[in-house]
Amino acid sequence: MTSAQNPQSSFSRPAGSGQRMVILVANSKGGCGKTTIATNLACYYAALGRPVTLLDLDPQQSALQWLKLRPNDDIHGLSWPNGEPLSLGRLQQRLDHAGELVIIDSPAGLDTHQLDHLLRLSQIVLVPVLPSPIDIRATTRFLQSVMLTPSYRRRPRRLAVIANRARTRTKMYESLRQFLSSLKIPYLVTLRDTQLYVQAMASGEGIMDVAVSRNVEDQRHWRIIGEWLEVQRHLIRALPGFR
Numbered sequence: 001m002t003s004a005q006n007p008q009s010s011f012s013r014p015a016g017s018g019q020r021m022v023i024l025v026a027n028s029k030g031g032c033g034k035t036t037i038a039t040n041l042a043c044y045y046a047a048l049g050r051p052v053t054l055l056d057l058d059p060q061q062s063a064l065q066w067l068k069l070r071p072n073d074d075i076h077g078l079s080w081p082n083g084e085p086l087s088l089g090r091l092q093q094r095l096d097h098a099g100e101l102v103i104i105d106s107p108a109g110l111d112t113h114q115l116d117h118l119l120r121l122s123q124i125v126l127v128p129v130l131p132s133p134i135d136i137r138a139t140t141r142f143l144q145s146v147m148l149t150p151s152y153r154r155r156p157r158r159l160a161v162i163a164n165r166a167r168t169r170t171k172m173y174e175s176l177r178q179f180l181s182s183l184k185i186p187y188l189v190t191l192r193d194t195q196l197y198v199q200a201m202a203s204g205e206g207i208m209d210v211a212v213s214r215n216v217e218d219q220r221h222w223r224i225i226g227e228w229l230e231v232q233r234h235l236i237r238a239l240p241g242f243r
Contacts, residue, residue, distance in 0.1 A: 020095070021233055022102045024122035026115070028145070029138035030108035033128040033164035035062045036197055038105035041126075043206025044222045045101060046074040053078060053098035056105050057086065063105045069204030086110075088117040095121065112149065119151040123236050124158045124229065129180075130165060136179050143185065158232045161187040162225070188228055189221040 025038040038054060045052040053076040056063040067077040078094055080086075095102060106118060119125070125146065129139040139161070146152055146159065161180055180187040191197075196215050200206055207218045 019237065020098070020100050020102065021124070021236070022095070022104065022122045023124045023126060023229065024104045024106060024118055025126050025128070026104075026106040026110065026118065026142075026146075027127050027129065027139060028109060028142040029130075029135055032130050032135055032139075033162075033191075034058070034108075035066070035105050036164070036191075036201065037126060037128050037162060038103050039063055039066050039201065040197070040206040040208070040222060041225065042075045042103050043208045044226050045103075047208040048226075050101055051099045052076065053102045054105065055094060055098065055102060056080065058105055058107045059083075066201055066204055069202075071204060086114040086117055088120060091117055091121055112145065115145060116149040116151050119146065119149055119157060122157060124160075124232055126225075127159065127161045128164045129161055131163065131175070133175070136175065140179075143183070158236070159185045160228065161185055163187060163190040165191065165193040186228070189224050191221055192218060194218065 023041065025034045025041070027034060035058065038056075042052050042054045054063055054067065055078045057080045059082065061079060064077050064079055067075060076099065078097060080094070084090065104118065104122065110118070127139060127143065129135055143159070146157075151157075161183065163177075163180065194215075196207060196210065196218060200210055207215055207222055
């Protein structure tokens with residue numbers, strides 16, 4: 001449910017807002033699963049009882065459309081005005097309506113300035129990648145773009161890659177595995193190529209919501225992602241220079 005639909009649900013800026021955790025889900029390539037990862041990650045935190053805000057910056061607003069289908073209001077949704085450029089000031093204003101944990105579903109095709117604005121507000125970047133030569137090349141260029149932004153060069157963010165919709169017994173998966181292994185960036189899991197994600201999206205749900213007997217392995221993947229994020233959260237709060 002978006003704040004426009006339910007004004008009573010808006011979060012105010014928490015005390016000590018510097019403790020806010022912002023997780024950016026991003027890749028320059030469209031169709032790589034950013035919304036799938038953003039919505040399922042929001043579900044993961046909601047299942048833990050953590051207040052979570054989902055900021056949908058994609059012009060298609062797929063994450064917010066999914067949120068409208070959700071049977072409860074355990075995830076706070078924020079939209080972005082259609083056609084409005086991504087400026088740092090306006091992004092900060094939107095985060096004024098968010099809680100202490102924010103997931104940003106970013107649009108494809110971010111330019112250098114837009115990417116830099118988003119990185120300035122984020123502590124962690126999750127990068128989905130599909131097992132195809134085009135996607136691997138696009139992800140390589142995107143990671144290079146991230147590392148060359150002024151924000152990242154001033155303060156490196158915590159980066160991780162998630163392989164999406166991959167069948168592990170294929171030559172293409174082996175190429176993807178070798179690519180990910182060559183990075184000095186952790187890759188967390190390989191999400192299965194399964195219709196469960198499609199079915200869950202169609203009903204406003206995530207993998208953590210649907211019947212456990214059908215997706216024990218998929219839920220394990222999200223616990224691995226969640227555990228890594230929790231480690232990063234403690235590092236960011238405890239170590240100088242990580243914020």
